[in-house]
Amino acid sequence: MNEFALYFHYPFCLNRCYYCNFTSSVLDESVAERYRQTLIKELLLRSDEPPWKDGTIRSIYIGGGTPSLMPAEYVNKLLLLIRDCFNYPPDIEVTIEANPGAIDAESLSAFHEAGINRISIGAQSLIENELRQLSRIHTSKDIHAAVLAARQAGIYNISLDLMYGFTGQSVNSFTESLNRALELDIKHLSTYALSIEGSTEKLSPPQNSSQPTPDPDLAADQYDALCSIMKKAGFDHYELTNFALSGFQSHHNWTYWRSIPYLGLGVSAHSFDGKNRSWNIPIIDEYNERLERDALPQETVEILSMENVQTEQVYLGLRTSDGLTMTEFEHIINPRELAEMVDSGFLIVSDGTILVPEERWLLLDDIVLKLLSKCDKIA
Amino acid sequence: MPGSSPDRIRNFCIIAHIDHGKSTLADRLLEHTGLVDSIGNRPQLLDDMDLERERGITIKSHAVSMNYHCSDGGDYILNLIDTPGHVDFSYEVSRSLAACEGAILLVDASQGVEAQTIANVYLALEYDLTLLPVMNKIDLVSAQPDICRQQIVDLIGCSPEEVLSVSAKEGTGVPEMVAALINAIPPPSVVKDQPLQALIFDSLFDNYRGAIAYVRVVSGILKPGMTIFFHSTGIRYLVDEVGLLRLERVKTDQLGTGQMGYVIPGCKEVGETRVGDTIGDDADPLPDPLPGYREPKPMVFAGLFPANAEDYESLKDALARLKLNDASLQYEPETSGSLGFGFRCGFLGLLHLEIVQERLEREYDLNLVSTVPNVKYRVTDNHGEVRFIDNPAHLPPVSNIKVVEEPIIKAQVVTPPEYVGAIMQLATERRGIYDTTEYLDARRAVLHYKMPLSEIIYDFYDKLKSMSRGYASFDYELTGWEPTLMVKLDILLNGEIVDAMSVLVNEDKAYAWGRRVVDKLAELIPRQMFEVAIQAAISSRIIARATVRAYRKNVTAKCYGGDVTRKRKLLEKQKEGKKRMKSFGNVEVPQEAFMAILKSD
Numbered sequence: 001m002n003e004f005a006l007y008f009h010y011p012f013c014l015n016r017c018y019y020c021n022f023t024s025s026v027l028d029e030s031v032a033e034r035y036r037q038t039l040i041k042e043l044l045l046r047s048d049e050p051p052w053k054d055g056t057i058r059s060i061y062i063g064g065g066t067p068s069l070m071p072a073e074y075v076n077k078l079l080l081l082i083r084d085c086f087n088y089p090p091d092i093e094v095t096i097e098a099n100p101g102a103i104d105a106e107s108l109s110a111f112h113e114a115g116i117n118r119i120s121i122g123a124q125s126l127i128e129n130e131l132r133q134l135s136r137i138h139t140s141k142d143i144h145a146a147v148l149a150a151r152q153a154g155i156y157n158i159s160l161d162l163m164y165g166f167t168g169q170s171v172n173s174f175t176e177s178l179n180r181a182l183e184l185d186i187k188h189l190s191t192y193a194l195s196i197e198g199s200t201e202k203l204s205p206p207q208n209s210s211q212p213t214p215d216p217d218l219a220a221d222q223y224d225a226l227c228s229i230m231k232k233a234g235f236d237h238y239e240l241t242n243f244a245l246s247g248f249q250s251h252h253n254w255t256y257w258r259s260i261p262y263l264g265l266g267v268s269a270h271s272f273d274g275k276n277r278s279w280n281i282p283i284i285d286e287y288n289e290r291l292e293r294d295a296l297p298q299e300t301v302e303i304l305s306m307e308n309v310q311t312e313q314v315y316l317g318l319r320t321s322d323g324l325t326m327t328e329f330e331h332i333i334n335p336r337e338l339a340e341m342v343d344s345g346f347l348i349v350s351d352g353t354i355l356v357p358e359e360r361w362l363l364l365d366d367i368v369l370k371l372l373s374k375c376d377k378i379a
Numbered sequence: 380m381p382g383s384s385p386d387r388i389r390n391f392c393i394i395a396h397i398d399h400g401k402s403t404l405a406d407r408l409l410e411h412t413g414l415v416d417s418i419g420n421r422p423q424l425l426d427d428m429d430l431e432r433e434r435g436i437t438i439k440s441h442a443v444s445m446n447y448h449c450s451d452g453g454d455y456i457l458n459l460i461d462t463p464g465h466v467d468f469s470y471e472v473s474r475s476l477a478a479c480e481g482a483i484l485l486v487d488a489s490q491g492v493e494a495q496t497i498a499n500v501y502l503a504l505e506y507d508l509t510l511l512p513v514m515n516k517i518d519l520v521s522a523q524p525d526i527c528r529q530q531i532v533d534l535i536g537c538s539p540e541e542v543l544s545v546s547a548k549e550g551t552g553v554p555e556m557v558a559a560l561i562n563a564i565p566p567p568s569v570v571k572d573q574p575l576q577a578l579i580f581d582s583l584f585d586n587y588r589g590a591i592a593y594v595r596v597v598s599g600i601l602k603p604g605m606t607i608f609f610h611s612t613g614i615r616y617l618v619d620e621v622g623l624l625r626l627e628r629v630k631t632d633q634l635g636t637g638q639m640g641y642v643i644p645g646c647k648e649v650g651e652t653r654v655g656d657t658i659g660d661d662a663d664p665l666p667d668p669l670p671g672y673r674e675p676k677p678m679v680f681a682g683l684f685p686a687n688a689e690d691y692e693s694l695k696d697a698l699a700r701l702k703l704n705d706a707s708l709q710y711e712p713e714t715s716g717s718l719g720f721g722f723r724c725g726f727l728g729l730l731h732l733e734i735v736q737e738r739l740e741r742e743y744d745l746n747l748v749s750t751v752p753n754v755k756y757r758v759t760d761n762h763g764e765v766r767f768i769d770n771p772a773h774l775p776p777v778s779n780i781k782v783v784e785e786p787i788i789k790a791q792v793v794t795p796p797e798y799v800g801a802i803m804q805l806a807t808e809r810r811g812i813y814d815t816t817e818y819l820d821a822r823r824a825v826l827h828y829k830m831p832l833s834e835i836i837y838d839f840y841d842k843l844k845s846m847s848r849g850y851a852s853f854d855y856e857l858t859g860w861e862p863t864l865m866v867k868l869d870i871l872l873n874g875e876i877v878d879a880m881s882v883l884v885n886e887d888k889a890y891a892w893g894r895r896v897v898d899k900l901a902e903l904i905p906r907q908m909f910e911v912a913i914q915a916a917i918s919s920r921i922i923a924r925a926t927v928r929a930y931r932k933n934v935t936a937k938c939y940g941g942d943v944t945r946k947r948k949l950l951e952k953q954k955e956g957k958k959r960m961k962s963f964g965n966v967e968v969p970q971e972a973f974m975a976i977l978k979s980d
Contacts, residue, residue, distance in 0.1 A: 264941055
């Protein structure tokens with residue numbers, strides 16, 4: 001294996017959002033300092049290991065958490081080390097996630113100088129009372145400021161994250177957020193419908209805000225509005241949750257949907273070596289201790305069969321506007337369900353490619369379950 | 380062997396209303412006779428099914444032999460059969476009674492005589508059993524021994540002094556009760572030199588030994604090596620082994636006259652040892668079987684289908700095995716347009732149905748769908764030909780029907796007087812025709828009704844219990860057939876009839892039934908990719924309708940930082956959820972819906 005994407009997880013935030021499902025904790029500088037050291041250590045250990053050793057990096061993504069809280073010199077050091085460890089082509093996409101309330105012009109410039117060329121800003125909404133309701137620490141003003149500062153720092157490839165489907169948000173207010181986001185001249189938009197699931201349920205929203213519980217019908221209406229607005233604005237809806245102007249589709253995201261290998265570093269980070277999936281332990285202290293003993297912080301390796309990989313490729317591939325090549329997956333697809341879903345407009349087959357039409361993407365889970373219904377296990 | 384002569388044997392059972400403490404008293408007897416040291420934290424020792432312990436009820440009869448050294452110096456064998464208490468299992472009770480000379484009539488001193496007590500007393504008298512009246516739970520603060528004693532005296536005509544008092548929970552009064560039992564209950568009567576006759580009162584299937592019959596030897600001797608035959612089938616067997624029922628089976632040389640025990644006849648075929656059947660000696664056969672054997676009569680019929688079609692053979696095998704332990708279960712293959720291959724089963728009642736379904740699912744790891752249960756109808760066509768219909772799908776076209784008759788029961792409800800009004804209203808709603816009311820005492824009225832059986836099979840018992848705060852009790856017997864105006868009501872999902880949901884229902888009740896089922900289904904069927912139209916129809920006339928809107932969003936949106944595994948697990952979970960669903964065309968219906976539509980809120 002030569003090429004892979006690289007992901008770093010920085011699990012610290014200025015405050016904890018109740019809907020967040022990532023491993024994260026409120027910033028404690030001494031813990032963060034220790035973590036930054038162990039993260040580097042993991043990079044060094046892994047770079048010596050097959051199959052990553054001597055590989056070529058396709059893209060880098062620093063996510064979190066709030067990685068924009070990282071000291072700029074640390075980001076610089078990290079990117080320099082990557083150059084030492086792997087083949088690092090000069091023009092690859094290097095993204096950092098930023099929170100509008102936790103970023104300044106100075107560090108943005110320093111990030112850019114270090115090699116960051118793409119920023120993903122966690123705006124969530126551009127409506128003040130919605131931001132308060134989501135207990136974000138930033139205002140819409142902060143979002144404007146962050147976008148301008150990034151551009152001034154030389155980072156032109158700017159993506160915003162927006163959220164929809166929460167109580168208190170209407171179709172109109174989401175449309176308003178979208179229009180304001182488009183006015184900022186962004187190149188890329190990631191959207192996601194708030195869904196409370198799994199361990200997120202344990203955290204409750206702040207007492208003083210009305211509880212944003214997901215409403216699937218509202219989310220569907222908002223999704224329809226989203227698709228039509230983004231189309232008008234000339235964006236390519238290249239994946240279920242992602243829109244981009246031509247040429248700005250995220251390289252890093254593609255690695256996940258096309259089952260390209262990726263190496264995830266940091267607490268709870270996931271890796272895929274082309275055959276098997278694995279992930280790191282999700283507890284910061286344990287992660288630190290493990291690496292300080294020169295041990296790899298891996299928690300689980302999931303061995304995937306060939307059929308497993310292919311069924312994964314089906315449900316990841318159908319998330320994209322490229323869809324799937326029919327012939328590659330024919331043997332795991334239920335032909336009766338395929339025919340029925342084509343008849344009722346849930347799937348399109350053309351030129352040997354299977355696609356989910358944009359307006360049906362929100363039912364992707366059902367479509368995939370039906371399509372793969374002849375498999376004993378989904379993966 | 381101590382007490383092996385018949386006059387040292389006492390065969391008895393305990394009859395009681397449900398929850399009056401039968402299984403606990405059995406536990407105390409096991410301790411007092413030294414068969415077990417202490418029940419400890421394994422109460423209801425004889426109830427060995429998980430389901431029995433969980434529900435706190437006895438489903439199967441259990442038999443146990445205890446040796447007892449009496450203070451009179453004699454050694455006795457006390458054979459106890461612990462019997463089920465629910466109204467559905469009155470046939471099981473009858474078989475146990477037929478194997479006994481006497482019965483402990485157990486009454487909860489805080490509850491008094493209830494419907495099941497009365498029904499069981501009548502049944503015991505039918506079998507000429509000597510009754511030993513015992514009040515239980517005298518340790519309770521709420522116990523009213525004087526009132527309870529009087530009720531018992533009124534019921535069986537004994538003297539007040541004959542009524543014993545025990546606390547099965549604490550063990551008080553148990554030694555006195557055992558002594559009284561040995562005195563009061565007669566030993567098995569012996570007809571000298573009569574050849575072998577043994578009554579099968581229960582049977583079970585052992586994976587290693589095949590069928591095992593629990594028997595009461597009425598005359599003669601049963602021993603290994605002899606050739607026996609079963610009256611109902613005429614098939615001959617070589618006896619492999621006989622023995623006593625302790626907590627485990629204990630092998631012996633023979634079972635003598637009057638004794639209870641087990642026999643392993645070496646039959647590997649499931650379903651040959653029929654409960655209630657008579658065993659005879661092939662070398663010296665008696666022409667007639669023992670009296671008391673009745674073919675069990677199922678009252679309620681429903682289809683049971685495997686949720687996964689490939690489990691059909693497993694279900695067939697599981698039913699065959701259950702049938703061996705459960706003489707009252709009947710089944711035959713059935714094909715449903717909507718559910719595929721399955722079985723039409725006959726049950727004693729709704730509890731019996733639930734228990735069978737639960738046992739099949741638990742003990743045989745099957746996933747089942749049950750259709751709406753119904754009673755059996757007697758249909759006479761225009762040519763005067765009579766047919767019994769237990770499946771809505773088999774109802775002839777209406778134009779060919781001259782008359783439909785439904786089974787009628789005589790029902791008795793025992794209740795404190797304050798609930799009489801509410802219960803009368805319930806009975807009227809259920810097409811009950813009032814007969815009489817008697818008072819057992821100031822606290823207890825007995826209402827007698829004539830009712831269609833179909834009106835009590837769903838939730839009558841639950842309703843009765845809830846409206847009387849658990850005090851009212853109920854029992855019934857089948858009396859005959861009466862003409863009824865009945866229609867077949869179909870349920871349609873997106874225009875397709877789901878035959879498994881069709882019911883035969885009284886014409887006057889069809890509209891309400893249809894409305895209720897449609898609403899209930901609308902509640903139970905989850906939103907899915909397509910809109911679901913739910914309709915109730917009589918012939919082609921739609922009488923109720925509801926719609927489940929299609930949902931528009933079901934996707935796990937984000938691949939959090941490359942965590943594909945998490946997304947896949949969410950999909951797996953959804954796939955698991957779908958396994959509990961049954962597809963009808965493009966509509967997915969949760970399996971629970973089939974049973975849930977029966978229950979009113």
